[in-house]
Amino acid sequence: MPDTAAFLEVTDLTAGYRRGLPILHGVSMAVNTGEIVTVIGPNGAGKSTLIKAVAGLVIVEGGSINLGSKDLIGVAPDRLGSFGLSYVPQTANIFTTLSVAQNLALAARRCRSEPEVRIAAMLDLFPALAERRAVRGSGLSGGQRQVLAIAMALIAQPRIILMDEPTAGLSPRASQDVLELIGKIASDGVSVLLVEQNARMALGVSDRAYILADGQNQMDGPAADILDDPAVAEIYLGGRRKGAA
Ligand SMILES: Nc1ncnc2c1ncn2[C@@H]1O[C@H](COP(=O)(O)OP(=O)(O)OP(=O)(O)O)[C@@H](O)[C@H]1O
Numbered sequence: 391m392p393d394t395a396a397f398l399e400v401t402d403l404t405a406g407y408r409r410g411l412p413i414l415h416g417v418s419m420a421v422n423t424g425e426i427v428t429v430i431g432p433n434g435a436g437k438s439t440l441i442k443a444v445a446g447l448v449i450v451e452g453g454s455i456n457l458g459s460k461d462l463i464g465v466a467p468d469r470l471g472s473f474g475l476s477y478v479p480q481t482a483n484i485f486t487t488l489s490v491a492q493n494l495a496l497a498a499r500r501c502r503s504e505p506e507v508r509i510a511a512m513l514d515l516f517p518a519l520a521e522r523r524a525v526r527g528s529g530l531s532g533g534q535r536q537v538l539a540i541a542m543a544l545i546a547q548p549r550i551i552l553m554d555e556p557t558a559g560l561s562p563r564a565s566q567d568v569l570e571l572i573g574k575i576a577s578d579g580v581s582v583l584l585v586e587q588n589a590r591m592a593l594g595v596s597d598r599a600y601i602l603a604d605g606q607n608q609m610d611g612p613a614a615d616i617l618d619d620p621a622v623a624e625i626y627l628g629g630r631r632k633g634a635a
């Protein structure tokens with residue numbers, strides 16, 4: 391029963407942190423099955439607020455959020471896993487005082503299948519984590535922490551992952567590795583909703599993109615078109631691409 395319609399569909403969303411003071415003003419967006427969709431936009435545009443709205447963490451005052459045939463509004467954040475949705479916050483996304491294995495074990499408590507089997511699957515998939523299974527989160531590099539956070543999200547076998555700036559603070563090399571990992575996740579059929587400051591790199595692995603500013607949709611389209619649009623490059627991508635005419 392494949393979903394022919396958008397898998398995640400946000401329509402005319404009004405949401406924020408206090409009633410009557412919305413940050414998002416009628417935002418609409420969609421993620422189809424197996425797609426990587428990136429949301430870009432200036433600081434304070436409402437990108438994280440959009441992801442948090444889907445994750446059930448802010449106040450929704452209008453519009454709809456549907457995942458397949460399910461209405462997500464009002465669903466408690468800790469129940470979203472059972473709907474096939476995982477969320478990787480930008481910060482505090484692992485427990486730094488616990489080991490890699492302990493972090494995975496905590497995440498595995500939400501699994502429907504045998505936790506040990508899922509932990510073993512993640513250690514197989516990520517050899518760098520397997521080598522460091524006894525290392526505390528605080529002893530990992532920034533890139534390794536993000537891989538652990540992503541593994542903690544994947545362990546429950548989600549159908550969609552929301553990621554808020556997974557490359558923030560990483561070296562260009564580690565950022566590229568994380569984005570390649572995201573590409574691999576999507577090629578396995580998992581949908582990805584990505585917010586990124588590292589817009590050019592993120593657009594390079596994305597299918598489609600949305601630009602938000604002031605809590606409103608500004609533009610959307612295929613990621614390649616957004617990357618090639620000179621006005622977008624000037625305003626949102628920090629100037630023209632190096633080497634471009
Ligand atoms: N917890 C909060 N309580 C009240 N207002 C908030 C809260 N978090 C964010 N805001 C406000 O909501 C607006 C949008 O913030 P948001 O974090 O969604 O932006 P963003 O696009 O993710 O920006 P950045 O690129 O800096 O991460 C900003 O004006 C911000 O000050």
Ligand SMILES: [Mg+2]
Pocket residue numbers: 437438439
């Ligand atoms: Mg943000």
